[in-house]
Amino acid sequence: MFYEPRKRNHGLPHDPFKAIVAPRPVGWISSMNARGEINLAPYSFFNGISGNPPMVMFSSEGRKDSLEFVEETREFVCNLATWELREQMIATSGPYPRGVDEMKEVGLEAAPSTLVRPPRVKAAPCALECQWLQTVQLHDLEGAPIDRYVVFGQVVGVHIDERFLREGLLDTAAMRPIARAGYHDYFVSTPETRFSIRRPPGA
Numbered sequence: 001m002f003y004e005p006r007k008r009n010h011g012l013p014h015d016p017f018k019a020i021v022a023p024r025p026v027g028w029i030s031s032m033n034a035r036g037e038i039n040l041a042p043y044s045f046f047n048g049i050s051g052n053p054p055m056v057m058f059s060s061e062g063r064k065d066s067l068e069f070v071e072e073t074r075e076f077v078c079n080l081a082t083w084e085l086r087e088q089m090i091a092t093s094g095p096y097p098r099g100v101d102e103m104k105e106v107g108l109e110a111a112p113s114t115l116v117r118p119p120r121v122k123a124a125p126c127a128l129e130c131q132w133l134q135t136v137q138l139h140d141l142e143g144a145p146i147d148r149y150v151v152f153g154q155v156v157g158v159h160i161d162e163r164f165l166r167e168g169l170l171d172t173a174a175m176r177p178i179a180r181a182g183y184h185d186y187f188v189s190t191p192e193t194r195f196s197i198r199r200p201p202g203a
Contacts, residue, residue, distance in 0.1 A: 005017065014182075014183060016182060017182075018044075018180075018181070018182040018183075019181055019182025019183065019185070020182070022179070022180065022181035022182055022185075022187070023179030023180060023181050023186070023187040024044045024045065024046065024047070024179055024180045024181075025046055025047060025177065025179050025180075026042050026043070026044055026046060026081040026089065026177075026178060026179060026180055027042070027043040027044075027046025027047075027056065027058040027078050028040065028041075028042050028043075028078065028079040028080070028081045028089055028092070028121065028124070029041055029042075029043055029046075029058060029066045029070075029076050029077070029078060029079075030076065030077045030079060030103070030110075030118045030119060030120060030121065031065075031066050031069035031070050031073070031075070031076045031077075031118050032069055032073055032075070032117050032118040032119075033068070033069040033072045033073065034072045034073060035099075037069075037098075037099045037101070038101040038102075038103060038110070038118065038119065039065045039066055039069050039101075039102060040079075040092045040101075040102040040103050040108070040121070041064065041065070041066050041092055041093060041102065042081060042089050042090070042092060042093050043058040043059065043060065043066070044180035045058060045059035045061075046058040046059070046078070049152070053154055053155070054128075054154070054155035054158075055133070055152060055153065055154050055155065056078055056128060056130060056152075056153055056155060057150055057151060057152050057153070058078075058150075058151050059148060059149065059150045059151070060148070060149045060150075060151065061147065061148055062147050062148075062149075063147075063149065065098050066151075067135065067149055067151060069118075070132050070135075070151055070153075071132065071135060073117060073118070074131060074132040075116035075117055075118055075129075075130065075131055075132060076116070076118055076130050076132065076151075076153060077113055077116065077118050077119070077120045077127050077128065077129055077130065078127065078128040078130060078153075078155075079120055079121040079124040079126075079127045080124045080125055080126040080127065080175065080177055081124070081177065081178050082124070082125060082175055082176050082177050082178060083176040083177075083178055083188045084123070084176070085108075085121070085123060085124065086178055086186070087106075088106045088107065088108050089178070091105070091106040092105075092106055103119070103121065108121055108122070108123065109121075109122040109123065110122060113127075113129050113157065114129065114157050114159075115129050115156050115157040116129045116130070116131065116156070116157070120159060125160070125161040125163075125164055125175045126158070126159060126160050126161065126170075126175070127158075127159040128155045128157075128158055128159075129155065129156055129157035129158070129159070130153035130154060130155050130156065131153060131154050131156050132151065132152075132153050133152040133153055133154055134152050135149050135150065135151050135152070136149070136150045136152070137149050138150065161175075171191075172189060172194075173189045173190055173191045173193070173194040174191060175189075176188050176189060176190060177189050
């Protein structure tokens with residue numbers, strides 16, 4: 001089949017785009033506004049975009065609380081969402097009123113960050129403390145602005161649960177991170193599904 005997204009002529013019950021661009025890592029973003037209120041929310045349009053210096057991005061569909069809080073204080077934390085935390089992760093996506101601390105609402109314990117003010121999720125095996133770089137509002141082919149905003153941040157501090165370090169390497173699969181697919185689907189990384197393959201010399 002072939003379809004044109006603008007025409008929405010796929011003939012399917014739901015647009016398959018998010019099922020194609022999958023799995024996507026989940027950026028579980030904790031942030032704080034200028035009044036000290038805490039927000040925690042998952043973003044599936046999230047990824048690392050640079051290794052040196054380390055940088056990340058997440059995309060907000062609309063000017064949600066995370067975006068507003070990050071721009072107020074210029075800091076945020078990316079917490080690793082894992083299989084063990086899946087229920088709390090999805091619960092934090094709910095429509096809580098601004099100012100409600102989602103961590104407390106879903107029974108998560110907060111831990112202080114080291115270099116930024118927003119707290120991190122204590123149970124998350126990894127957390128990236130970030131300083132805000134910029135927000136870019138997206139535009140369509142006609143140049144019209146759309147209600148989508150990409151937030152860029154530079155990682156200034158990294159927390160790692162040392163239980164997942166194996167001979168100096170971080171065992172990603174052992175942490176069982178979850179990733180977003182289409183519809184209501186997610187994937188989980190496990191040691192059984194991991195494989196290694198070498199890139200060509202010079203790649």
